[in-house]
Amino acid sequence: MTYVAADSRYDSMPYRRVGRSGLKLPAISLGLWHNFGDDKPFETQRAILRRAFDLGVTHFDLANNYGPPYGAAETNFGRHFKDDFRPYRDELVISSKAGYDMWPGPYGNFGSRKYLLASLDQSLGRMGLDYVDIFYSHRPDPETPMEETMGALDHAVRSGKALYAGISSYTPEQTIEAAGILKELGTPLLIHQPSYSMLNRWTENGSPNLFEALEQVGAGSIAFSPLAQGMLTDRYLKGIPADSRAAQDKSLDEGMITEDKLDRVRGLSRIAEGRGQTLAQMAIAWILRTQGKGSSVTSALVGASSVRQLEDTLSAINNLDFTADETAAIDEFAVESDINLWAQK
Secondary structure: OOOOOOOOOOOOOOEEEOOOOOOEEEOEEEEOOOOOOOOOOHHHHHHHHHHHHHOOOOEEEOOOOOOOOOOHHHHHHHHHHHHHHHHHHHHOEEEEEEOOOOOOOOOOOOOOHHHHHHHHHHHHHHHOOOOEEEEEEOOOOOOOOHHHHHHHHHHHHHOOOEEEEEEEOOOHHHHHHHHHHHHHHOOOEEEEEOEOEOOEOHHHOOOOOHHHHHHHHOOEEEEEOOOHHHOOOHHHOOOOOOOOOOOOOOOOOHHHOOHHHHHHHHHHHHHHHHHOOOHHHHHHHHHOOOOOOOOOOOEEEEOOOOHHHHHHHHHHHHOOOOOHHHHHHHHHHOOOOOOOOOOOO
């Protein structure tokens, strides 16, 4: 059956400006890191993507190696795009990244010009796109000069294969350096994609911290893993379910889930209940709170394994405000918990 987007798709989702750019993103974006590889039913994927767009989610975030296997999420999204979303291309923000392991040999990893630009061409081919809206350096490369990596992003934009340049998991100092190089090249840094949650607050540390650095350079931010790889949901309140990410060693080590951390999660769950939200909804709302000048997140990047889960998560936008008492109560439990898998070693 031919997909026709809902007329009401822009009625409820808030859209936020990305830094000092002209682009806006939905407060909640959909990430295809999990649940869009060949291990998930194609029809389930289709239902999630359609419902997301119908509810105002205009941003779909991918990377070259999302799957399984590597590349499968982009290939599957390409099929969905061809079948359902091509008429709406100008209403969509589609992003991809390169920086982690993708193919064998010395040219399929990290941040060389050769790898980034070859990967972008492959991503466009898999998705059937002429361009992506945002192309990211997925992580810093300690061995490649920053000038080379940023030069590749600049080339991607100048070639018309990307509209904007982004980075992910860069420190505040690296962010300022990267933005300076891009500015000299004439391609502003649009956005940074850090991991950030109530249990992973590295972005708030340092002077300047990451949010202050982004304010300084005029870039926005989109937080990934705002649910701490699933810890900030009701799934772990009574322990580790057999079908959970932790039990299956999928982006969350079972050893990370200590009784102390579970006590914090339970404390946060009680606060969420008092707000009339699920823990996941409150965790998303907390990410999107206004923290002060220069420290607000543009968009929260979430995953979904079902339409029901997607709808539950998107309901976070119905209550994004926190009282001072709620914020203080949350801060008693929302402390750094050493779960940042993407921290630079």
